[in-house]
Amino acid sequence: MGDPILRTEGLTKRFGGLTAVDRVSLELYVGQVHAVIGPNGAGKSTLTNLLSGDLPPTSGSVWYRGRDLAGLKSDEISRLGVGRSYQKTNIFLPFTVFENCRLAAQSRTPHAWRIFRRAEGFADINRLAEEAMEAAGLAARRDRVAATLSHGEQRQLEIAMCLATRPRVLLLDEPLAGMGPHESLRIVELIGRLAADHAIMLIEHDMEAVFSVAGHLTVMVNGEVLESGEPEAVRASPAVQMAYLGGEELLDV
Amino acid sequence: MQQSTRALTLTLAAAALLLLAFPFAESKFYTQLLSKIMIMAIFAMSLDLLVGYTGLISLGHAAFFGLAGYAVALMTPQYEAPDLWTSLPAAVGLCAAFALVTGFLVLRTSGVYFIMVTLAFAQMLFFLFHDTKLGGGSDGIYIYIKPEIRLGETSLLNLDDARHFYYFVWIMMIAVYGFLRTVLRSTFGHALLGIKTNEHRMRALGFATFRYKLAAYVLSGALAGLAGYLAALQFGFVNPEILSWHQSGAVLMMVILGGMGTLFGPVIGAFAFVLLQEMFSNQAVLGAFAKHWQLLMGAAVILVALYLPGGLAGLLARPGRKKAIEADDG
Ligand SMILES: Nc1ncnc2c1ncn2[C@@H]1O[C@H](COP(=O)(O)OP(=O)(O)O)[C@@H](O)[C@H]1O
Ligand SMILES: [Mg+2]
Numbered sequence: 001m002g003d004p005i006l007r008t009e010g011l012t013k014r015f016g017g018l019t020a021v022d023r024v025s026l027e028l029y030v031g032q033v034h035a036v037i038g039p040n041g042a043g044k045s046t047l048t049n050l051l052s053g054d055l056p057p058t059s060g061s062v063w064y065r066g067r068d069l070a071g072l073k074s075d076e077i078s079r080l081g082v083g084r085s086y087q088k089t090n091i092f093l094p095f096t097v098f099e100n101c102r103l104a105a106q107s108r109t110p111h112a113w114r115i116f117r118r119a120e121g122f123a124d125i126n127r128l129a130e131e132a133m134e135a136a137g138l139a140a141r142r143d144r145v146a147a148t149l150s151h152g153e154q155r156q157l158e159i160a161m162c163l164a165t166r167p168r169v170l171l172l173d174e175p176l177a178g179m180g181p182h183e184s185l186r187i188v189e190l191i192g193r194l195a196a197d198h199a200i201m202l203i204e205h206d207m208e209a210v211f212s213v214a215g216h217l218t219v220m221v222n223g224e225v226l227e228s229g230e231p232e233a234v235r236a237s238p239a240v241q242m243a244y245l246g247g248e249e250l251l252d253v
Numbered sequence: 254m255q256q257s258t259r260a261l262t263l264t265l266a267a268a269a270l271l272l273l274a275f276p277f278a279e280s281k282f283y284t285q286l287l288s289k290i291m292i293m294a295i296f297a298m299s300l301d302l303l304v305g306y307t308g309l310i311s312l313g314h315a316a317f318f319g320l321a322g323y324a325v326a327l328m329t330p331q332y333e334a335p336d337l338w339t340s341l342p343a344a345v346g347l348c349a350a351f352a353l354v355t356g357f358l359v360l361r362t363s364g365v366y367f368i369m370v371t372l373a374f375a376q377m378l379f380f381l382f383h384d385t386k387l388g389g390g391s392d393g394i395y396i397y398i399k400p401e402i403r404l405g406e407t408s409l410l411n412l413d414d415a416r417h418f419y420y421f422v423w424i425m426m427i428a429v430y431g432f433l434r435t436v437l438r439s440t441f442g443h444a445l446l447g448i449k450t451n452e453h454r455m456r457a458l459g460f461a462t463f464r465y466k467l468a469a470y471v472l473s474g475a476l477a478g479l480a481g482y483l484a485a486l487q488f489g490f491v492n493p494e495i496l497s498w499h500q501s502g503a504v505l506m507m508v509i510l511g512g513m514g515t516l517f518g519p520v521i522g523a524f525a526f527v528l529l530q531e532m533f534s535n536q537a538v539l540g541a542f543a544k545h546w547q548l549l550m551g552a553a554v555i556l557v558a559l560y561l562p563g564g565l566a567g568l569l570a571r572p573g574r575k576k577a578i579e580a581d582d583g
Contacts, residue, residue, distance in 0.1 A: 052457065078459035090457075092450045103447050106440050107459035115436045119443040165458055 003066075005030050005199045006051070006082065006169050011060035013046050013223075020046040022223035023060065028169060028199040033191060035202045035210045035231070038220035044203045045087050047220070048173045051201070052084040053077040064169070078107070083167025085158045087174045087203075093147040097138055100146055100157055101129035104164035128164050136160035137186050152179040159187060169199045176206050188213060211235075219243070261569055265517055272423060276416045285487070288419045290527045291426045292483045297507040297519035298429055299476035304505070305514030306437060307469045308449030309360075312368045312501050313375030314477055316355075317348040319496025321478035322485035323382060324348075326394040334398040337412075341482055348478025349471050356470040360463060375501055383493040393492025396485060412486060422483055426520075429476055433516055436472070445469055449514075506550075510557050512564025521565045529553055 004027035013021040021043040028034050036044050049055040051062055053074035062069040069077055078084075092100050102119070105128035111117075120126065133139050136156045141149065146157060155178050162170060172191070176184045188209045191200060195213065204210050210217070210231075217231040219240050227237045234240055272291075276284045296318055303309040324344040329335040359370045382388040399412040412418045436442050447455045448462050455462050485491045494500070503526065511522020532538055533546035561567050 054453075054457065073456070075456045075459050075461050078457060084457060086457075090451065090454050092447060092454065094450060095447075099443070103443060103455075104458050106444065109440075111440055113441060115439045115441045117440075118438050119440045122440070125440075161458065 002029070004028055006062070006064045008051070009061050009063070011047070011050055011062065012058050013043075013050055013055060014058045019223050021050060021057075024220070024223075024225055025060075026218055026225070026228065028201055030168070030197065030199045031195060032215040033195045033200045033202050033213045034216045034218065035204060035214035036218045036220060037204065037207075037210060038226075041222075042220040043223040044220055045173055046223075048084060048087075048171050048201070048203065051171055052082060054084075078165060078167075081166075081168035082171065083162040083165045083169065084171040085162045085173060085175055087177065089151075089154045089158055091146050091154060091157050091161065094145065096143050096145055097133060097149070097157055097160075098129060098142045101132045101160050101164045102126065104161040105129045105132070105166075108166055128166065132160040132164035135163055135190055137183060152183050155179050156183060156187070159190075163194075167198070169201070170194065171201045173203045174205065175202070176204060176209060184209065261517075264569065269423075269427060273420075276419050281415050284415045284419050286527070286531065288415070288422045288487060289484075290524050291419075291422045292480050292487065293504070293507060293527055294520040294523040295422075295426050295429050295483070296477055296480035296504050297511065297523045298433060298516060299473045299480065300504050300508050301513055301516055301519045302433060302437075302445075302469055302473045302476070304508055305516075305519075306442070306449060307445045307466060308452070309466065309470070310368055310505075311371040312498065312505065313371035313373070314473075314504055315496045315498070315500035316371075316375035316378045317352065317474040317477035318481035318484065318500065318504075319382070319491070319493075320351055320378065321345065321348050321481035322491040322495050323388050323394070324478075325482055325485050326396050326491045327388065329396060331395075332397055334400045335396065335486070337400040337402060340400075341479075344482045345475050345478045348481075349475040352471040352474025353467070356467045356474075360466050360470060372498060372501070375496060375498060379493050379496050379498070382496065388491070388493075391493060393490050395490045397489065399486055399489075418487065422487075425479065425483065429479070430516065430520070433476075437516070441465070441468070506554055510554060510564055512561075512566030515564070515566040518564050518566030525565060526550075 007025070007027040009025050011021055011024045012019065024047060026034065036047070038044055046055065050057050053069065053072055053076070064077070064080060064082060092103065095103070102125060105125045106119070108128070109122065109125055111122050111125070130139070133142060136159045138153065138156050138160055141153060146154065149157065155175065159172070159175055162172070175187055179187065184206065191202060192213045194200060202210070202214065214231050216229070217234040218228040219226045219234060221243050226243055227234045227240050272287065275287060296314070300311065300314045303311050321344040324347050325335050325340045328340050328343060355374050359367060359374065362370050383391055388394055399418075401408055401412065402410040410417055410421060412421060437445070444455070444460060444465050447460070448465060452462050481495065484495065507522035507526045508519045509522070510525055511520065512518025529550060530546060533549040534543050536543045557564060
């Protein structure tokens with residue numbers, strides 16, 4: 001598969017006495033969906049925040065295309081090509097669906113300082129926004145104000161905005177949570193298609209979805225990596241079975 | 254929505270034209286009063302760019318207003334008229350530079366700290382001019398003669414003439430409105446609104462939000478400087494009062510009273526504020542109570558805040574906004 005496009009080394013995040021992410025080392029490759037599962041509180045969202053620059057790590061490092069991301073802010077990491085979606089929907093509620101995506105696409109273009117031209121007047125930005133809406137299944141909702149969308153549609157918009165920034169690496173934090181079965185299927189198919197030329201980290205509770213697209217599976221518990229490897233092998237691992245059988249959730253796929 | 258925006262545009266255009274006809278009908282007193290209001294409207298629009306479109310609530314905006322006033326007063330030799338061509342760009346440029354430098358510091362803070370730090374900068378400037386001889390101390394400086402633009406023997410524009418001054422200010426106000434409207438429609442303007450709505454998400458999308466906020470701060474400071482320049486010319490003097498925190502508070506009230514984030518709202522707010530101030534402080538209307546005009550002004554602001562959350566502009570624009578969301582729901 002060649003070199004990983006993004007990898008972490010001993011990545012650790014402590015909140016006071018709590019170690020939310022504990023010495024995590026993982027690799028993301030273009031062409032592969034890397035699923036991360038684990039019970040609530042395992043540290044999956046915190047891991048995403050460390051990769052995207054939303055939070056600085058306590059120790060350890062993140063490397064993107066051979067470059068240490070230490071000290072870079074989230075906007076710089078985003079512009080390098082690492083895009084993310086949020087578990088807790090994080091969109092521009094008063095704006096239309098199109099404007100949400102257009103704004104996302106705008107961040108990629110050099111027109112930002114053309115102050116005497118209308119924002120909607122740039123064909124390249126508009127095309128990126130339209131494509132992202134189309135891919136996420138929101139084309140019919142183009143002119144709706146985001147606040148008036150259903151919860152599931154807002155989740156789709158979350159993904160569309162991430163796509164509109166044209167990332168090479170996608171960090172998707174529970175993208176399917178709150179989505180209807182029809183939309184879920186659509187997004188899983190989309191993730192499968194995107195995997196061809198993107199590196200994707202997928203955090204997800206829906207095991208059927210995970211096993212249908214993941215090429216690599218990491219299980220986290222209490223901030224630590226419990227097991228990581230080829231999905232079928234990880235599922236069969238005694239440690240994983242124990243952890244899941246011991247807890248509330250059943251790994252029953 | 255199309256229809257209601259068009260109706261609004263027509264209303265605003267009609268109001269602007271009405272203002273154009275005003276000096277022919279009315280007295281010099283009112284011509285000067287309206288000039289003052291239009292200057293405050295420019296000042297309020299400049300603040301709306303920060304408060305209403307970028308989400309930065311400044312309580313020190315008078316710093317730019319006053320700085321430009323002092324700049325023109327200090328640049329002009331006594332008993333000479335300021336040269337419009339050099340002093341206007343110089344005063345505005347100085348304000349932009351001051352905004353650039355202070356912006357680097359104040360924009361590192363947010364929320365209530367931003368309010369405090371902007372206030373602190375304005376207060377430092379206030380005491381600089383109040384306590385040193387730099388700008389004539391608390392007495393200030395007079396600008397005895399107003400600029401004139403001549404073409405050979407004919408005077409094209411004589412700002413000593415109340416009507417000329419009025420039209421000059423009218424043009425500036427319309428130009429600033431048009432300029433800001435254009436800027437706000439651009440990708441830059443949309444990015445500012447994105448920052449106001451959800452700065453965290455803007456950063457995650459790859460926007461270097463600090464740079465955008467700094468640009469807005471500089472633009473806003475420069476335009477406030479334009480207003481302060483005009484005010485200094487109109488009053489014929491500057492003293493530390495024009496950069497006091499009362500002044501910063503007054504312009505913020507105009508923005509809120511008129512309706513922030515609408516651009517035309519702060520213009521309405523400037524009219525409402527100055528006219529109410531005239532009325533409440535008029536002894537012929539309120540007798541001895543006129544001394545306490547601030548009390549009535551406070552009550553007016555409270556009433557608007559309670560019953561018109563969108564400000565006076567909400568009276569004009571709200572039906573349109575509601576319709577837009579309903580239409581989208583269909
Ligand atoms: N900003 C924060 N401050 C303090 N504790 C946090 C913060 N963010 C997350 N945590 C804690 O870190 C742990 C991991 O949380 P999280 O990464 O959200 O887990 P997951 O996404 O796997 O459910 C939890 O115990 C959570 O309470
Ligand atoms: Mg989570």
